[in-house]
Each structure stands twice: as C-alpha cells, then as structure tokens.
Amino acid sequence: MKNIYLVTGFLGAGKTSFVNNFLKNYNKKVAVIVNEFGEINIDSKIIHSKENIRIHEINNGSIFCCCRMLEFANALVEMAKLDIETIVVEASGLADPANLEDIISGANARCDNEYSFMGSLCLVDARNYLKLSTALPALVSQVQNSNYLLINKSDLVDEKQIVLLEKELKEKNPKAQIIKTTYGRFDELPHEIKELKPSSPSLNTPMARPDTKVIHPKPLNQKRLDRLINKISKKAYRAKGFVTLDGKKKYIDIVGDQLTLSDIDEAHRDEIVLLNIK
Amino acid sequence: MTGKERVSKIMNHEKIDKPAWIPFTGVHAGSLKGYSAQEVLTDSSKLTESLIEAHKLYQPDGMPVIFDLQIEAEILGCKLLWAEKAPPSVTTHPCSSDKEILKIDITKESGRIPMVLETLENLKEKAKDTSLFGIICGPFTLASHLRGNDIFMDMFDDPDYIHQLMAYTTKVAKQMTKIYIDAGFDVISVVDPLVSQISSEHFEEFLSIYFTELFDFIRENNKPSGFFVCGNATRNIEVMCKTKPNSIFMDENIDMVAAKVITDKYNVAVGGNIPLTSVMLFGTQQDNMQFVVGLLDKLENKQNLFISPGCDMPYETPAENIIAVRQAIYETESVREIIANYEAVDDGIEVELPDYANLKKPLVEVFTLDSATCAACTYMMGAGLAAKEIYGDKIDIEEYKIIYKENIARIKKVGVTNLPCVYINGELQFSSIIPSPEELKVAIDNYI
Numbered sequence: 139m140k141n142i143y144l145v146t147g148f149l150g151a152g153k154t155s156f157v158n159n160f161l162k163n164y165n166k167k168v169a170v171i172v173n174e175f176g177e178i179n180i181d182s183k184i185i186h187s188k189e190n191i192r193i194h195e196i197n198n199g200s201i202f203c204c205c206r207m208l209e210f211a212n213a214l215v216e217m218a219k220l221d222i223e224t225i226v227v228e229a230s231g232l233a234d235p236a237n238l239e240d241i242i243s244g245a246n247a248r249c250d251n252e253y254s255f256m257g258s259l260c261l262v263d264a265r266n267y268l269k270l271s272t273a274l275p276a277l278v279s280q281v282q283n284s285n286y287l288l289i290n291k292s293d294l295v296d297e298k299q300i301v302l303l304e305k306e307l308k309e310k311n312p313k314a315q316i317i318k319t320t321y322g323r324f325d326e327l328p329h330e331i332k333e334l335k336p337s338s339p340s341l342n343t344p345m346a347r348p349d350t351k352v353i354h355p356k357p358l359n360q361k362r363l364d365r366l367i368n369k370i371s372k373k374a375y376r377a378k379g380f381v382t383l384d385g386k387k388k389y390i391d392i393v394g395d396q397l398t399l400s401d402i403d404e405a406h407r408d409e410i411v412l413l414n415i416k
Numbered sequence: 417m418t419g420k421e422r423v424s425k426i427m428n429h430e431k432i433d434k435p436a437w438i439p440f441t442g443v444h445a446g447s448l449k450g451y452s453a454q455e456v457l458t459d460s461s462k463l464t465e466s467l468i469e470a471h472k473l474y475q476p477d478g479m480p481v482i483f484d485l486q487i488e489a490e491i492l493g494c495k496l497l498w499a500e501k502a503p504p505s506v507t508t509h510p511c512s513s514d515k516e517i518l519k520i521d522i523t524k525e526s527g528r529i530p531m532v533l534e535t536l537e538n539l540k541e542k543a544k545d546t547s548l549f550g551i552i553c554g555p556f557t558l559a560s561h562l563r564g565n566d567i568f569m570d571m572f573d574d575p576d577y578i579h580q581l582m583a584y585t586t587k588v589a590k591q592m593t594k595i596y597i598d599a600g601f602d603v604i605s606v607v608d609p610l611v612s613q614i615s616s617e618h619f620e621e622f623l624s625i626y627f628t629e630l631f632d633f634i635r636e637n638n639k640p641s642g643f644f645v646c647g648n649a650t651r652n653i654e655v656m657c658k659t660k661p662n663s664i665f666m667d668e669n670i671d672m673v674a675a676k677v678i679t680d681k682y683n684v685a686v687g688g689n690i691p692l693t694s695v696m697l698f699g700t701q702q703d704n705m706q707f708v709v710g711l712l713d714k715l716e717n718k719q720n721l722f723i724s725p726g727c728d729m730p731y732e733t734p735a736e737n738i739i740a741v742r743q744a745i746y747e748t749e750s751v752r753e754i755i756a757n758y759e760a761v762d763d764g765i766e767v768e769l770p771d772y773a774n775l776k777k778p779l780v781e782v783f784t785l786d787s788a789t790c791a792a793c794t795y796m797m798g799a800g801l802a803a804k805e806i807y808g809d810k811i812d813i814e815e816y817k818i819i820y821k822e823n824i825a826r827i828k829k830v831g832v833t834n835l836p837c838v839y840i841n842g843e844l845q846f847s848s849i850i851p852s853p854e855e856l857k858v859a860i861d862n863y864i
Contacts, residue, residue, distance in 0.1 A: 149565045197497060197505035203609070203647055208693045208730050209502065231565055232613050234648065244694065269572055273618045275651070365513050 140218070142225045142253050144238060146280040147261030148270060149231035150372070152290040156261060157228050161191055167222040169194065171213055173201045173230040192222065201233065201241075211245045218249035225253075234276040235283045260284035260314075264292045268303055281310045286317065293320035351412040357382040367397055370412060379410035419477030420602060423547035426685050426720060427603065427640030427662040435712070435721040437476055437745045438549070438665075438687060439738055442483030442728030443503060445470040448849065453731060454498045457484050460531045464538040471543050473848070474738050475791040478547035478603065481539060482532050483728040485553040485607055488588055489561035491527035492520050501731035509564035515577050517584050518562065522591045524599070533599045540600060549642070550601030552592040554608020555585035555626050571618060578622050586626040590633050597637045604634045605642035605665070609727075611656070612647030612669070619655045627659035635660075642687070646727050650675065657682035667726025668692070673714045680717055687722030690741060697730045701740040701834060702758055705751045708744035735848035736834035739792045743785045750786065750819050757821045765825040772842030778863035780804075780813040783827055784836040787815060795850045796836035803856050811860060 147153045157170060169192040194213050201210035217225060229235060235258065242255050260280045263270075271277040281287060287307050292300055300318070307316055351374070355366055358381055370377045370392055377392040380402065390410060391398040417425075422436045445466035446456035456463045463482065471479065484503045490496055496504035510518065524533060539548060553561070559581045560567045570578050593604050606627070611619065627643070634641040643661035645652070648669040656664055657678060663685035666675060672689045679686040690696055695707050708723060715721065723745050729738070744751045770779060782800045784793035797815050804813045816823040818835060830839065837847040838856070845851070845859045 149568075197507070208697060211693070232568075244698070266569070266572075270568065273571060273615050274568060274613060275615060275648075276613060368513050 140223060140225055140253050141256045142214075142227060142242060143256050144227045144229060144235060144258040145261070146229045146233060146235055146258060146284065147231070147288075147290075148263055148267070148274070148277055148280075151231075151261035151263040151267075152288075153228050153231075153261050156259075156288070157226060160226065164224070166224055168192075168224045168226065169217050169220065169222045171196065171201070171210070171217075171225060171227045173197075173206075173210075173228060173233060192217075192220065201227070201229065207237075207241055211241055211248075214242070214245035214253060215248045218245070218252040229280075232274065232276045234279040236279050238283070257285040258283055259286040259288060262287055262289045262303070262307065264289050264295045264300060264303060264318075268299075268306060271306075278310060281307055281314070284311060284314050287311065287314045289316065289318045291320065292318045352379075352409055353412065354407070354409050355381055357385070357408070359384055367392060370410070374412035377410050377412045379408075381408050381410065418545035419475075420545050420547045423478040423603065423722075424640070426722060429662075429683050429685065429720055431719060434748075435718060435723045435745060436478060436547075437474075437742050438478045438722050438724040439470070439474045439476050439741070440483055440725050440728040441467065441470040441474070441476075441479055443501065443731050444729040444733050447501075447731050447733075448473070448735065452500045453502055454500070454504070457482065457503065458528065458531065460534040460538065463531075463535045467535070467539060468542050469849075471539075471546065472795065472850070473735055473792045475742055476546055478549055478722075479543070480549040480551050480605065480728075481536050481601070483551050483607075484528075485551070485557060485609075486561070487528050487532070488522060488553045488558055488592060491522055491529075492518055492558075492562060492588070494561050503728070506561045509562055511562045511581070512564040512566065515563075515570075515574065517580050522588055522595070524595045529595060533595075536599055536601065547602040548600075549603045549605045550593075550596035550599075551605050551607055551644075552589055552596065554606045554611065554644075555582055555589050555630065556623055557608045557610045558585040558588060560610055568613075571614075571622060575622070582622060582626045586630055589630050593630070593634055593637065597634075597639050601639070603640050603642060605644055606630060606661070607644040609644075609646040611645045611652055612649035614652075616651050616655045619652050624655060624659055627656075627661075631659055631661045635662075644727075645670075653678050654682075657684045660684075663687055663722065665689075665722070665724060668694075669726075672711065676715060676717065676721075680720060683720070685720040685722065687724045689726045690724070692726050692730055692733075696725055696733050696737055696741075699737060701736050702755060704737045704740040705744040706755050708741050709748060709752050709755065712745075712748055734834065735792075736836075739790065739836070739848065740785070743790050747786070747789050750789070754785075754818050754824070757824050758818075760821075765822055767822060767826045767829055769826070769829060769842070775841055777809075778811045778840055778860055779842075780811055780860065781830075781839040781842075782813070782815045782836065783823075783830075783832050783839070784815060784817050786817045786819050787836075790836070792848065792850070793836040796838060796846070799851055799853070799856055800838060802853055803860060806853075806857070807860065810864065 145153050145157055171194045173196050196206060196209050239255055242253050246253055304316060363383060379390055381388050381390050387402050389400045389402050422432055425432050426436050443453035443456060446453060448469040449466045451462045451466055456466050486496055486504050486506055489506050493510040494506040495508040497507045498504045563581060596604060631641050640662040642663045642665055643656055644665040646667045650670050653675045664679055665687040666689050668689050668691040676686050690707055695703050780800050782797050784797060787793040787797035800813050816826055818824055834847045838845045840859055840863050
C-alpha cells in the first residue's frame with residue numbers, strides 16, 4: 139500500500155520549497171509527481187544526495203484537467219509497480235483538485251487498490267491570496283479541498299491582513315487546520331505537517347535558519363542587472379554580494395525588489411548570496 | 417445532407433436532421449497508423465495518412481486537421497518539449513523576464529504552418545464532404561505561453577500590459593485566421609483552455625473585447641467560428657456567448673444540458689462533451705453509446721448541437737469506442753435498443769456456437785454494429801466479402817449484427833468486446849481497424 143499526499147498552492151506560494159524541505163527530512167522511499175516545474179525546481183542536490191527519491195514531471199496543463207488526467211493516472215499506475223512507500227503530488231499553481239479522489243480510484247482500479255489518499259496541504263501566500271482568489275476560482279477550490287492550510291510569507295503582510303485572511307480561509311474550509319509560517323522556511327514546522335501526516339494538533343512556531351544559495355554572475359550592464367534582480371526577487375527574499383557593473387566593482391544588496399548598490403575599492407570575486415530562498 | 421452541409425447549417429443556426437459529429441482526432445489519429453504524436457505533428461505525409469484512416473473509420477461531419485495549441489507559441493520563440501503520446505508543451509516564455517510586446521508576425525511560411533497547409537490540401541479531395549476545422553490558439557492562452565504564469569499577477573499589478581499583450585496575441589490570432597481561411601479551412605476554432613481559470617468579471621475586463629474582435633474578424637471573412645474551452649468554465653459560458661462566436665465547445669467539467677440553456681438564449685451552437693478518460697479511453701463501446709444516447713435524451717433542444725469529445729482525444733482511445741459514438745448519434749433509436757438488449761439478453765436466449773475445432777473450411781465471422789449504417793462496419797464486412805470473392809467455396813462467411821438480440825447473445829458467448837471485428841474459426845483476428853486484403857488473406861491462409 140502506498141500513501142499519496144497532495145501539495146497545492148498558487149505560484150510562488152512556496153510549494154516547491156515545502157516539498158524540498160519534506161524530501162530533505164524524509165527517510166522512506168518516496169516519489170514526487172510534479173505538475174509543471176516552476177522557476178524553482180525540486181532541489182537537485184537533495185535528489186542526488188538520496189537514492190530513494192523518484193521524480194515524475196507532467197507538463198502542459200493541470201493534472202486535474204481532463205486533458206492531463208490520464209497522464210497523472212498512468213503515472214500512478216506505473217509507480218504502483220515501484221518499491222516506494224509514499225507519493226507526494228505537487229500540483230500546478232492553478233490546479234483545481236476537486237476530482238483527485240476520483241482519479242486515485244480510477245488508478246486504483248488498474249493497480250489493485252495500491253493507493254491510499256492521506257490528505258492535502260495548501261500553501262496560501264499571505265501577500266496575494268485574498269486578491270487572487272477573487273479572480274482565480276481554482277485557488278478557492280484548493281483551499282476547500284485541503285486538510286492543512288499553511289499561510290506562508292505571513293511576515294510580509296501586517297497583522298490585520300492575516301486576520302482577514304484567516305477569517306476567509308475558515309469560512310471556505312472550517313475543517314482545515316490553519317498554520318502560519320514566515321520566510322518560506324519549513325524546517326521548524328510541527329513534524330506532522332512537514333512529514334505530511336494527517337490530522338495533528340496545530341503548532342505555530344517561528345522558522346529557524348534561512349536556506350542560502352550562491353550564484354556567480356557574469357559582468358553586467360544595466361539591462362542585465364535589471365533582469366538579474368527580477369530573477370533573484372522571484373527566488374529569494376534577500377540577496378547580497380559583489381558584482382561588476384559597467385566595468386566597476388559594486389556591493390549589491392537586494393531586499394524584495396529594493397536594490398542598493400555601492401562602490402567598493404577592494405577586488406572581490408563576483409558572487410551573490412541568495413538568502414531566505416523562497 | 418453531407419457532413420460539411422450539416423456543420424454549416426448548425427453553425428448558421430439553421431434546422432438540421434441530427435446533431436453533427438465532430439471527433440477531435442488530435443494525436444490519436446497517429447495511433448491508428450503507429451505514428452507518435454511528434455511524427456504526426458511535424459510530418460505532413462504521416463499526418464495525412466493518419467487522418468485519412470481516422471476519416472474512414474469515424475465518418476465525421478467535421479474534423480480538425482491538426483490539434484496543437486503550441487504552433488503559434490513555437491513561431492513566437494517558445495521552446496517546446498515533445499512527447500510521444502501527447503501534444504508538445506511550452507517550456508520557455510519569451511516575455512517572462514521582460515514585459516515586452518513582440519513584433520513578430522505570422523505568415524504562411526512560419527514554423528509548422530506550411531506542413532498544416534500541405535495536409536489540408538491533401539485532405540480537401542479525400543474528405544471533401546467533411547468540414548475541416550482550423551484550430552488556432554486562443555489569445556489568452558497564447559499570452560500565457562509568451563508571458564508565463566506571471567500573467568495572473570499582471571492582471572492585478574499591470575492591467576495595461578495585459579491589454580497590450582492581448583492586443584498583440586489577438587493580432588496573431590487574426591493572422592492565423594486569415595492564413596487558414598485563405599487556404600480553405602471551413603471553420604476556425606479558437607481554442608483557449610485558460611479561459612476556465614478566471615472569473616467572469618476578469619473575462620469581461622481583459623478578454624471580452626479581444627475575443628469579440630476575433631470572432632467579428634472570422635465572420636467578416638465569411639467563415640463560422642468555434643470557441644473551445646476546457647475545464648470548468650461554467651461561470652463563463654454567458655460572457656463567452658456575448659463575444660458572439662458561432663459555437664462553443666466544452667468538456668466534461670461543464671454540465672452541457674445547463675450550458676445549452678444559456679447558449680440557446682444567445683443562439684450560439686454548442687458542442688461536447690463526452691468524457692475523455694472515464695468514457696472514451698477506459699469505457700466500453702456500450703458505455704460510449706449509453707453516454708451519447710443519455711446526453712441526447714437529456715437535451716430538450718437538439719438544434720444548434722454538435723456531439724464531440726470534450727477535447728482532443730487521448731492518443732490510445734480505442735477506435736471501437738469512437739465508432740460507437742458515431743453510431744449512437746446517427747442511429748440513436750437502434751443503439752438505444754442495443755443497449756437495452758445488451759442488458760436484458762442474459763435472461764435467456766440460447767445460441768449454439770459452431771464446432772470451431774472441427775470445421776471443414778475456414779469460417780470468417782464478421783461481428784458488426786450494423787454494416788448497413790456503420791461505416792467502419794461496412795468496410796469490415798466489405799473486406800470479408802472481398803475475401804469471399806477470391807476464395808469462393810473454400811471459405812464460409814457470416815455477418816452478425818448487434819441490432820438483433822440473438823446476435824448479442826452470440827457476441828457475449830464468443831467473448832466479443834469490440835465492434836466491428838473479424839473472427840476466423842472462433843479466434844479474434846482484427847478489431848476495429850480494417851485489414852487490408854493482403855492482411856486478411858494471410859490470416860485466412862493460416863486456417864486452410
């Protein structure tokens with residue numbers, strides 16, 4: 139018997155970070171079905187460091203749409219033959235998971251009831267859920283079809299906004315357990331959440347150390363710098379380091395989309411450290 | 417009335433004898449000839465060969481020539497990831513980091529368009545009575561191909577950019593429309609799956625004027641249009657109608673009976689929505705017939721109506737299921753009886769099967785829905801009769817039509833699951849796909 143867990147949430151809400159963190163800490167044999175890789179992929183370091191993780195990617199539409207549902211069901215049927223205990227499904231940002239259990243029963247009919255659906259966790263981006271959910275009905279369905287609602291990036295909005303958000307989420311899904319987190323960090327989540335165990339008491343703990351990543355940019359001109367900032371702001375909340383801009387060495391500090399550049403005298407290797415990876 | 421005439425009448429909201437049958441033979445057509453999705457989406461001769469086979473088996477009133485929403489995106493600089501059994505997916509978005517508006521125009525020489533036009537030319541004579549649908553990528557989906565998923569945030573943060581992007585992708589859609597109409601397509605289908613992802617308020621704010629402009633343009637060029645959506649776009653059916661397409665096609669996520677009440681109010685034809693996976697791919701012939709008969713029974717007004725799969729069919733959809741759909745649309749009453757008999761026949765009719773192991777000469781048994789009304793069955797029976805002409809008294813041949821109760825009992829006893837099919841001496845030889853004379857000869861010779 140294999141357990142299936144679903145992770146949903148709009149783009150940038152932190153699904154991949156959550157799954158990366160889950161994989162890092164999970165010691166059983168696991169497969170991940172990723173419905174469309176985003177800007178941030180499943181961390182290849184994690185995959186390479188462990189032999190028991192398998193990744194299956196499904197592109198070109200939501201796995202819950204009738205045009206991709208088959209590929210999802212087929213992937214489950216194929217994975218039923220593998221020696222794995224757990225499957226984590228990372229849905230695409232606009233996935234409407236209302237029919238997940240139907241798809242699993244369809245797959246089960248073809249693989250001797252190999253699967254048991256354990257539950258669903260939805261990452262809710264504190265910054266934009268209230269705004270986006272009025273225009274994108276799939277986001278509401280994600281909330282309605284979840285056991286856990288993880289409000290992520292709650293440090294980026296004021297308390298009033300969080301209160302409104304919690305009220306809205308409770309209204310849409312009174313049964314779900316709501317947990318808040320900050321900086322997209324999941325290391326200190328209660329273990330039943332980060333290990334995706336169903337039904338557990340709520341614990342709201344602050345996150346510990348940030349994840350980091352180092353990049354080495356080529357010499358930049360203004361246009362390339364703008365592009366780089368754009369990319370970095372999508373990947374990290376904070377970044378700092380040294381770059382060469384129009385032939386001159388600069389110290390660079392990025393917080394969100396705010397940029398500070400200062401001249402420096404010493405020679406430093408061009409490198410930027412991304413902090414608080416999203 | 418030819419299929420082409422029936423489609424034209426429905427698109428123009430004129431009275432028709434029966435709904436038109438539009439099988440969306442996308443990459444599935446390739447499976448009939450053993451070609452991969454990439455092969456049929458890039459090679460005109462393989463696509464032509466596959467479509468001719470699909471046309472022969474499914475006898476459509478209308479059909480698409482190619483179903484690939486990535487043709488425009490590829491021309492505009494998106495990279496594609498190809499798959500063996502599905503259309504390609506877009507992997508890069510040229511406007512994802514810079515909010516730019518491209519300046520690329522699409523011409524009949526661009527990308528894979530020459531291949532599409534060559535296939536259309538090949539089909540014009542072979543499928544002259546069938547309405548050929550030109551599929552173009554809808555402006556909103558094309559905008560998302562160019563911009564990536566940030567398009568949804570842009571709707572809030574930079575609405576002006578969305579309007580500029582939509583104006584550009586609408587211009588591209590009009591260029592595609594003109595190329596396809598000049599080449600001779602009968603219907604222009606604007607396929608925009610992403611429309612189901614937004615609220616009707618956002619549809620009206622960002623999409624309505626562009627879709628209206630596009631459907632007006634198609635109309636000005638004297639061709640009918642289809643607005644295809646996939647996913648649960650129930651909330652958007654009314655605003656889609658207001659953009660004035662001739663027809664709207666939908667998948668299983670929408671209640672077509674409820675949707676038709678709205679489309680009828682706007683005098684827009686409606687098409688759909690046989691479930692792709694549960695019914696067409698994994699269902700039996702009976703399931704498919706039952707779904708279609710059930711849908712027709714539920715629809716009070718059978719004018720302004722197309723019956724089709726919810727979207728392009730999965731690659732491995734069994735041909736016999738598609739054949740059964742056509743039969744249910746064209747011979748609804750006899751199919752209704754078949755379904756009833758199929759359920760009832762267990763109580764009692766005894767049939768005696770031949771002593772297959774001790775036959776004096778090969779017995780070719782052709783099991784059909786009805787060779788008089790089902791085209792694929794006619795071809796299957798025709799293949800058997802042609803063999804009989806060659807072999808004369810050396811073989812025996814029998815047809816068993818499922819329209820008779822005793823034949824249903826026989827079919828069940830033999831273990832036949834798909835029609836039409838050919839058995840020789842009680843052993844299945846060919847199912848759904850019609851054998852060539854050579855293939856049938858080889859099979860018969862094995863029993864002589």
